[in-house]
Amino acid sequence: MVHRPDTLTALLSLLTDLQASTGKVTDWVKPGDTSGEFKRQVSSFRDWISRDPNAKYPAEAGRYHLYVSYACPWACRTLIARKLKGLEDIISYSVVHWHLGEGGWRFVSKDEDVPGENVIPDPIKGHEGFTHLKDIYFESEKNYDGRYTVPVLFDKKTNRIVSNESSEILRMLGTEFDDMLDEKYRAIQLYPEDLQKQIEEVHEWQYGGINNGVYKSGFATTSEAYERNVVALFEALDRAEKHLSEQQGPYWFGDKISEVDIRLFVTIIRFDPVYVQHFKCNIRDIRSGYPALHKWMRNLYWNDPAFKDTTQFDHIKWHYTRSHTQINPFSITPVGPLPHILPLEEDVTAAQKK
CATH class of the missing domain: 1.20.1050.10 (Glutathione S-transferase Yfyf (Class Pi); Chain A, domain 2)
Incomplete structure (x- = not known):
């Protein structure tokens, strides 16, 4: 069934779009803040997946989904941990479009060809009408008024966001699913x-x-x-x-x-x-x-x-240089450095120890 926001949600979404057009979503320093300092928003969703079967969000295979961006370092923390810990068949994931616009992160459309694995429309049943990550936020909290950040750890059973705090998602993936993993993955302890x-x-x-x-x-x-x-x-x-x-x-x-x-x-x-x-x-x-x-x-x-496969340089470079128009108004993406990363055995000559 296609999700159709009720009137209140639709009005809130419209208000958010209007605020975004004046720079709310992409305005990284609040207007009038004479300090000139960027202040990162505190994450709003801070629930926890637990290995305890009686927990509010128990660790279960197939129940949870990660929404991420290949461009975002905070989101890629969770992708790396997912692969390191062998959680590919336990937690699904999908990737938003690399561009961050006035409406926040958006999903690709079916006819878009964007590089990278799992860069797809929202794959969750019931989300067929969702076009932006903000739809996930409003589904969980109708009155949400913060930024629509990645990563998002989503519970497909309750249709709610469990967490949007990358450091805590990283820790959950590193510890709370160990009981269902093979020994070689349990042995990888990211927080020993x-x-x-x-x-x-x-x-x-x-x-x-x-x-x-x-x-x-x-x-x-x-x-x-x-x-x-x-x-x-x-x-x-x-x-x-x-x-x-x-x-x-x-x-x-x-x-x-x-x-x-x-x-x-x-x-x-x-x-x-x-x-x-x-x-x-x-x-x-x-x-x-x-x-x-x-x-x-x-x-x-x-x-x-786990590190190489979750690093997409196209997404990284396009996102920063074409989303931050206050920094780069012509959205020109530099060609270099070439290569984006040097081979393991090759150093910059000037940096070699003498």
Whole structure:
């Protein structure tokens, strides 16, 4: 059955579109905010999938669906975890169109040919009339007035959003479905008990300094805000470089992959193709300025399909350069850097150790 919004929902949707036309959805610094600072919205849906069969949202195969964007680093965290943990047959997913317009993320139409796996119209039964991600939000909460962000973890049984907080979805995928996984996937512990304190400490400085730091630099509307945040970003990158240069093994914690590798990778893989030029994060690039980070990133990309297969450079570059018209009004997408990522065995000559 095609979902038909009631009158109130339709009016709310229309109001949202009108607000968006004045910049609500794509206005990254609120009008009149003289600080010039980008402030990330706090996620609104914070329920939890649990391995407890009596929980509100118990871990069940086939019950949950991920809505993601290949362009979005926060969403790609969850795609990487889904593949790393062997959840492909347990949690379905679909990908929105790469363009973020005034109405928010939209689904592709049936006749559109967009690269990438599962870039499809909304596949959920009952959503045949849904054209935008916001339809999912209004289905769950008629009075919702926030941003329509990805990722969205959706419960097909109750037709409600479980969570739109990427860090919590990442943790759920990493722990709560283990009872139904083969041993080789249960053995992959992204938040192991013996590293939890260290993981939280790393998240504390990497989130503000790096993951969100690129956005605070790129969306700043005053020179003061930009310079303050871009300097803090590169101080955090220097800190990450120092750690990895002293670390033995391919991962942040040596021979143990963890949440830290996933959360940092999705930002670093976008750095040279997008953030250097588009967000003016150009004090240094990764490939010539951070040899340890560069090696760590390429190891994940080339040696683990969970990272490579969920990285779509076309979506990444098109989204940023053609959605953020306040930054790039002519929507011209730079050709470089070429290649988008260097082979594992090849370094930039100037960055090689002497």
